[in-house]
Amino acid sequence: MLADRLPSLALALIAAIYVWMAYDYDPASRSLPWIAGVLAMALTLIDVVSRGDGAAARALRSPSGGDGPGNAARRSAAPSVSLQEAIAFAWIGAFLPLVVVLGFYASILLYVFCYLRLYARKGGLASAATAFLLAGSLYLAFEVFMGYEIFGGLLAGDSL
Amino acid sequence: MGSRCPRTFDGAWPSDPRATVVQSATIRSREENIVPMLDAIAISFDALLLSGGWVYLTLGTLVGLVFGVIPGLGGPTALALLIPLTFGVDTTAAMFLAGGIMGSIPVGGSVTAILLNTPGTAPNAATVYDGYPMTRNGQAGIALGAAAAASTIGGLLGILILFLILPVARQVILSFAPPEFFMLGVLGLCAIAASSEGALIRGLIAAAFGLMLAFVGYDNVGGGVRFTLGIDYLWDGVPLIPALIGLFAIAQILSLCLAGGSITDDPAAVRVSRVRDGIRAVFQNLPTVLRGSAIGAGIGAIPGVGGTVAAFLAYSVTVQLSDEPESFGKGNVKGVIAPEAANNAREGGALIPTLAFGIPGSAEMAVFLGLLVLHGLQPGPLLLINHLDVIVSLLVSLSLACVLASVICVAVARQLALITLIDVNWLVPVILTVSLVGAYALQSSFYDAVVAVIFGFVGYLMIRFDYPRLPLVIALFLGEVVEINFRQSMMIANGDWTIFFTRGLSLTLFVLIVLSLSIPLLRHVRRMQRARAGARS
Numbered sequence: 001m002l003a004d005r006l007p008s009l010a011l012a013l014i015a016a017i018y019v020w021m022a023y024d025y026d027p028a029s030r031s032l033p034w035i036a037g038v039l040a041m042a043l044t045l046i047d048v049v050s051r052g053d054g055a056a057a058r059a060l061r062s063p064s065g066g067d068g069p070g071n072a073a074r075r076s077a078a079p080s081v082s083l084q085e086a087i088a089f090a091w092i093g094a095f096l097p098l099v100v101v102l103g104f105y106a107s108i109l110l111y112v113f114c115y116l117r118l119y120a121r122k123g124g125l126a127s128a129a130t131a132f133l134l135a136g137s138l139y140l141a142f143e144v145f146m147g148y149e150i151f152g153g154l155l156a157g158d159s160l
Numbered sequence: 161m162g163s164r165c166p167r168t169f170d171g172a173w174p175s176d177p178r179a180t181v182v183q184s185a186t187i188r189s190r191e192e193n194i195v196p197m198l199d200a201i202a203i204s205f206d207a208l209l210l211s212g213g214w215v216y217l218t219l220g221t222l223v224g225l226v227f228g229v230i231p232g233l234g235g236p237t238a239l240a241l242l243i244p245l246t247f248g249v250d251t252t253a254a255m256f257l258a259g260g261i262m263g264s265i266p267v268g269g270s271v272t273a274i275l276l277n278t279p280g281t282a283p284n285a286a287t288v289y290d291g292y293p294m295t296r297n298g299q300a301g302i303a304l305g306a307a308a309a310a311s312t313i314g315g316l317l318g319i320l321i322l323f324l325i326l327p328v329a330r331q332v333i334l335s336f337a338p339p340e341f342f343m344l345g346v347l348g349l350c351a352i353a354a355s356s357e358g359a360l361i362r363g364l365i366a367a368a369f370g371l372m373l374a375f376v377g378y379d380n381v382g383g384g385v386r387f388t389l390g391i392d393y394l395w396d397g398v399p400l401i402p403a404l405i406g407l408f409a410i411a412q413i414l415s416l417c418l419a420g421g422s423i424t425d426d427p428a429a430v431r432v433s434r435v436r437d438g439i440r441a442v443f444q445n446l447p448t449v450l451r452g453s454a455i456g457a458g459i460g461a462i463p464g465v466g467g468t469v470a471a472f473l474a475y476s477v478t479v480q481l482s483d484e485p486e487s488f489g490k491g492n493v494k495g496v497i498a499p500e501a502a503n504n505a506r507e508g509g510a511l512i513p514t515l516a517f518g519i520p521g522s523a524e525m526a527v528f529l530g531l532l533v534l535h536g537l538q539p540g541p542l543l544l545i546n547h548l549d550v551i552v553s554l555l556v557s558l559s560l561a562c563v564l565a566s567v568i569c570v571a572v573a574r575q576l577a578l579i580t581l582i583d584v585n586w587l588v589p590v591i592l593t594v595s596l597v598g599a600y601a602l603q604s605s606f607y608d609a610v611v612a613v614i615f616g617f618v619g620y621l622m623i624r625f626d627y628p629r630l631p632l633v634i635a636l637f638l639g640e641v642v643e644i645n646f647r648q649s650m651m652i653a654n655g656d657w658t659i660f661f662t663r664g665l666s667l668t669l670f671v672l673i674v675l676s677l678s679i680p681l682l683r684h685v686r687r688m689q690r691a692r693a694g695a696r697s
Contacts, residue, residue, distance in 0.1 A: 008365075029384065031647075036368050036372050040369055047361050084418055088418050089617060092592060104593075104596075108597075112593065116585065120588075134594075138593070142601060146247070150597060150600065151600060
């Protein structure tokens, strides 16, 4: 049950830090941020309570559409999804470090090929063709037609 | 890091230099509002026919059809992807591109709803009830023809309604002052949060966090920077367009990435014939088309309610008024006509709050406002007054896109539906890389691409944990508007907060805020009463 309430608790914590930070600014400047932060804290705490299975939770859940134990049970019944999600996040996130080093076009070639070949298990030739087609299309669109220079990567001497 | 587009809103106040425009505009007669409208229409057609606007319109229509056909992508993703590609393109041409996309998405979505029982976009879900049974009865062509013709007429009627309302809206806008703009911003946020698919609390949480993010960066009223955590990049605030690209395009491809596989695996289901009979059926059922269009435009104008409600409402009203309600769900062509007319007409309706008040009523409209910002146009009331030609170009392109998309859809419906046989894994790296190159290209800033990825993860987690994304986006847009107008109001009233309740218009808006937040509670009370009555009987 705690795992189901974690997102709301994390949001409440973020809101609390935000409210605490708001005190660094003058009263006029912090007025609305403070209200938004306090409101966010209150709402996330209501959300935490509504995810329980007591009478108060049921009363809160019905009008607000809060998440119930049923939904929580359905989610926890699929533990493998979290691993798949972590892998998908890693694949999406991996593109950025590649770009920093190699720049966009080389990264697109490498990334699209690797994604299709290793993650989606597609054929080597089709993966390579897709990667070349995509990188080529973007190069034509930005560099040739729009005359726009895209980041070439640290290896090519470009800076961030 | 390049300078980013400002995220300000044209909420003019008499102390503002722009107020000269406002005051002079108030004395204009209705005729004086119509003449600039006609001039703008002439300029728009000139740009369309003589300056290559038709190329952008056709391109946008084709892209919109493809994105409409593929379930899970839809308008916000298509627009978010294409925003960066309009960089360096003339603003009017960008409007033709956006209009092409927005006008054709609902038409594309109907193809798979009818042929494959899979609505391309959420509002096409109502079309499935009778569209797919028609396909199973061997009447796929009739259903597609009816959907295309109803979409065209509905779309055109929606735009016509918008054209008629715009001159009036210009007058209404001019009567607004900071207290009203503040209340209007809060109303937009509350209405959208309250209509978040039965999740009021989480809708409000998303809106509150959107506001918190909107307050990051330079304080436009008092000076100084806030909540930047010492990161210089955040001085200009959270960049809107990379955030939109992340929340819609990247979050959506994360979902696709995890879903895997293809949308359908039955090519035999995709057969089309007797399209003309479907078009004829629309003209034989004009009252259904008109009713659906009126419902679509009306519902579309309410921020946050959206096309799905409009399509289902049009469908249910048609069933209730029918002499043979039992035939619905089994392949009644009126069950295709009504939701499709409503679905397309709501585009015109949704543009009313978006253009008149800068309150985007849907995710698609929120991304569209991002496009305006990129082109240096400030979303808000003065947009209608200062950039009427650009807005009219959008409306002209929306109208033409409805017609063009319907014609293309009827001609190549089968080929379009075959797109759903493609494994979504082919789309994931393509959409990701195009999104990130686009995010980078906006300001030549690598950090914009990082922001897009971060918001992509945030957007995905919001989908995963049932937090609606739209209130967050709307709050990001409206945060600055709300704050500037709140602080201006307080300065005008010397700190007396009753200013928000002593002005008639402002008080009316406050009452609407209370009502919008009460609706889920009232619904709950009514449901409880019904349950108790059921238990007693």
